[in-house]
Amino acid sequence: NKIKAVNAATFDLQAGCTGSVYALITAWHFISTGFYDNALIIGAETLSKFVDWTDRNTCILFGDGAGAAVLKADQEKGILSGCLIGDGSNDDLIMLPAGLSKNPASHETVEKKMHYVKMKGNEVFKLAVKHMKRTSVKTLGKCNLSVEDVDCFIPHQANIRIISALTRVLKIKKDKVFINLDKYGNTSAASVMIALDEAVKEGKIKNGDIVVLTAFGAGLTSGSIVLKWLK
Structure with missing residues (x-):
């Protein structure tokens, strides 16, 4: 309503910290099949409302943030490929224990900080x-x-240990890895969108560059997307 997108189809897509990668790939397929010509992807989180400030396993990691991207149909391909996976066998590793249909809110769930x-x-x-x-x-x-x-x-700006280990196992040169974790913490679905924007503004990405976005999050979910940056 505020941006006057009165003719646009809208929907929420939940994939934890992988959300923006999931959304980008979803929009890419909408556009590549001719279903839509333009798409606006927004990754936004206010995780400060969902962390226990007495739990240092989580409260020191997360931040609030938002990032967005506009995709449009073009003769030259900007998105080259993508991959999404899910692993429901480990759904308890990152979670909100209560609040939805499986475990509805109650006095007990609130008292237990669930x-x-x-x-x-x-x-x-x-x-x-x-x-x-x-x-x-x-x-x-x-x-x-x-x-x-x-x-x-x-990479998703989860924490520096994960980014460092991932860089090492992939054997990527450190000067090719963009990190802004120190500014905002883990902003979940907003993470790669904010990082992409800042990488462009800082001149880290130039016309024709090959860019990889990769993320991992609750669910468990993971995904990557390869872009050829076109001004």
């Missing part, structure tokens, strides 16, 4: 590195590219 983000950090670390490596390599392979072809690598 409406705050709960995370098993060590397990998340291992799977985040594993799945972001997997989807990044698979996505690059789909368009016959390798890690060496990447000009700018933008």
Whole structure:
């Protein structure tokens, strides 16, 4: 309503910290099939409302933020490939224990602090590195590219240990990895959108560059997308 997009179809897409990558790939397919010509993707989070400020496993990690991107039909391909995966066997590693239909809100759930983000950090670390490596390599392979072809690598800004480990296992040069985690913390679905915007503004991404966005989040979910940056 505020942006006067009165003719646009709108819907929410929930995929935790992978949300923006899921949304970008969804919009890409809408456009590539001719269903729509333009799409506005917004990743926005206010995680400060969902963290227990006495729980240092979570409260020191997360931040609030929002980022957006406009996609449009074009003769030249800007999105080269994408990959999404889900792993429901580990859905308890990052979660809100209560508040929805499985465990509705009650006095008991509030008293037990079950409406705050709960995370098993060590397990998340291992799977985040594993799945972001997997989807990044698979996505690059789909368009016959390798890690060496990447000009700018933008991982979900989860924490510096995960980013460092992922960079190491993928053997990506550190100067190709964009990090702004120190400014905002983990802003979940907004993370890669904010980082992409800042990377462009700082001149880290130039016309024709190959850019990889990769993310991992609750669900568990993971995904990567390869872009050829077109001004």
